[in-house]
Amino acid sequence: MMKSMSWRARVHERFGARLGLTLFVAVPAAALAGLLAVAVESAWDPFRKLDQNTASYLHDHASGHPLVIRILARISDVGGPTPARAVVALLAVVLWVRGARRLALWAASTMLAGAVLDGGLKTLVDRARPHLPNPFAHAPGASFPSGHAMTSALACGIIVLALLPLLGRKGTVVAWTLAALVVFAVGYSRVALGVHWVTDVVGAWLLAVALLAASVSAFQTWRVEHGRRPAHPVTEGVEPEAEKVLHLDSGVVKSGHAGSGR
Template sequence: MRRWLLGPDGALGARLTAATLAAAILMVPFMLLLVLVKSAFTPLNRFDQGVAADLHSYALSNPGFARAMEFITNALAPETWRVLVGAAAVYTLLRGAPRLAIWAITTVAAGGLIGLAVKIAVERARPMLPDPVSWAPGWSFPSGHALNAALGAVTLVLLLLPVLHGVWRAVAWTLAALASVTVAFTRVALGVHWVSDVVAGLILALAVVAATAAGFEAWRRRMGRRPVEPYIEGVEPEMAAPKATGEPR
């Protein structure tokens, strides 16, 4: 038993367990928010409404701020992230890694579909503010913009980490975090989402990526590849090597 725990299979088991636990732990606050939203928990509603009112008042008094928020939210819309991840998937195909491309597309698609399913199940209304500075269709919880921004940004970082080194890996994670949080903020600032909507979107995105990364790591090990820590090396470190002519990565 001790030999197994210290060997490669044990290392794999520990990594997969940690990734699975991370996904499960991330789902705890998401499910808590879902329950509070569905039950119309008064303190949460008051907080959401207070932040929405304050930001809406500021946006009405500062048209330049509202225009900047509108520009950012449109520039970093879900379609933008899908195009970027799609382009990255094409690059991985050209590098001889079709399974990695499938992982990236599956992660973004699955996360988006889960978010849509939750929206339909919860049916939370969007903020109704006087003199709205923006408008969005559909239900409110969770925020699709926040969800897709985090899904896209984190997926791209996990794809790029193998070709980044040193401080550039920290820079990539910082930019991904800033992009995700900025998009989330614009949705609240424009009055089309509550704070709890965007927080739920960010959390759900991280849980989905953690789960799919754990699944990809399990496949890697079954193929005889060394265990990796995706958030440090990327989900497929071999991408940094020249294109192989053998078995698809």
């Protein structure tokens, strides 16, 4: 009986966290994004009507309010792919310099995978962008998925998951809440400005969730294989031990830290 319990405990420790993330988050989110891509490519009528009605409503609502349009444009600019990738790149550099090198590689590789996925799906689906009267903004390229929505969601997720070891319980709640608000604001701005359909944004969010879950799952696999306990990413980050090198008062980077990943 003890041997059976020990075996089950080892299996749960080795596979539990990554299987949970993969089976219950990454796979469903990716599947829903795939179904959504097929639906929009085939111009499925319910989604077509949803997109057109939402685009028209938000466009009409913003018309005649120059301040609202300027705010939406600023949100879209600040939350665009270039600023988001720059912030994550800076984070990766800081993590690397302070000794959290595995964490730095995780952040950079996840963001890079997002860029590749976004470009590949845009080419594959090749969906036309909205054509509205008196558009507030213009954007080149295909529409699905929204690069702004996907990149901002990935960036916010990466930043929070990397820095959670520095936050307490209240800080964790605040961080996730702020991240959600930023992601929603960027996605909303893209639809309200008339450069994306609402399904472009929803699809981008689903893809970001799937990619984040898959990358965190892969990182957890590395942790277990190197003798570390499975982390609880949503509450303690992907690398809880990184707290030792992330604190601003930790001084010069020290070799051999548990969070260094060397």
